[in-house]
Amino acid sequence: MEINALEFDRLAREVFAPVYPVLAEQIISRTGITRGGCLDIGCGGGYLGLALAQITDLETILFDESQDMLNLAQGYISQNGLDSRVKTLLGDVHDMPLEDESVNLVVSRGSMFFWENRVQAFREVYRVLAVGGAGMIGGGFGNAELLREIEIKMLKKDPEWKEKRQQRIGQTKVEEYRKELEQAGISSFEITRDEAGLWITISKTA
Ligand SMILES: C[S@@+](CC[C@H](N)C(=O)[O-])C[C@H]1O[C@@H](n2cnc3c(N)ncnc32)[C@H](O)[C@@H]1O
Numbered sequence: 001m002e003i004n005a006l007e008f009d010r011l012a013r014e015v016f017a018p019v020y021p022v023l024a025e026q027i028i029s030r031t032g033i034t035r036g037g038c039l040d041i042g043c044g045g046g047y048l049g050l051a052l053a054q055i056t057d058l059e060t061i062l063f064d065e066s067q068d069m070l071n072l073a074q075g076y077i078s079q080n081g082l083d084s085r086v087k088t089l090l091g092d093v094h095d096m097p098l099e100d101e102s103v104n105l106v107v108s109r110g111s112m113f114f115w116e117n118r119v120q121a122f123r124e125v126y127r128v129l130a131v132g133g134a135g136m137i138g139g140g141f142g143n144a145e146l147l148r149e150i151e152i153k154m155l156k157k158d159p160e161w162k163e164k165r166q167q168r169i170g171q172t173k174v175e176e177y178r179k180e181l182e183q184a185g186i187s188s189f190e191i192t193r194d195e196a197g198l199w200i201t202i203s204k205t206a
Contacts, residue, residue: 003044006072008045019140019150020109021051024051025055027107033058033104036130036133037059040108041106041108042110044110046076046088049086050062053085058105061098062089070089103128103130108138109139112139119183122184126184136201139199140196140198168198170198186202
């Protein structure tokens, strides 16, 4: 499904902006990975990957199937003075133009709900992940307080926002994602869910 880049970016800047630095801190505290290669899949305007690059030494790839999104992301990379460490890459999560075991940290927020074949996409995530690396894939809003603030704004724009959120990150989805990860041949994963989000943490050990 094609997402309107300008429309989504406006939402990201006006409503979701405070979420990305909070998520970046949570990802670092959960995975402990602060150097090497990072891949932000379905990066949109690149806010999560940029927030991670700002607090680490990670060499980051902002990856998306939409060139319009990547054009916006490139603008934000330059605005943040991160051109030497953050690059964009166009492609589809189902067949990523990346070497096996080439990335230490994979992150993805709000994108997996649009992937046509999540089993294949999870296989790809695991393929590109280096041994000792970790992936955090999911959706969410950082913490309950941020969620409450965002919910007020989003319900004014879309009265069905709460239901739509549940359809993606509600408790009923946990079993579905678990089955897909198992079908992808991944055994070392954990699914965590709270009011503010649902995250799949994948680790790759020797
Ligand atoms: C809702 S946006 C989230 C953007 C960003 N991660 C954020 O949280 O602000 C979903 C993004 O996933 C991208 N996307 C969807 N399907 C994809 C696929 N098969 N391969 C790569 N990117 C994809 C879309 O182009 C879009 O930029």
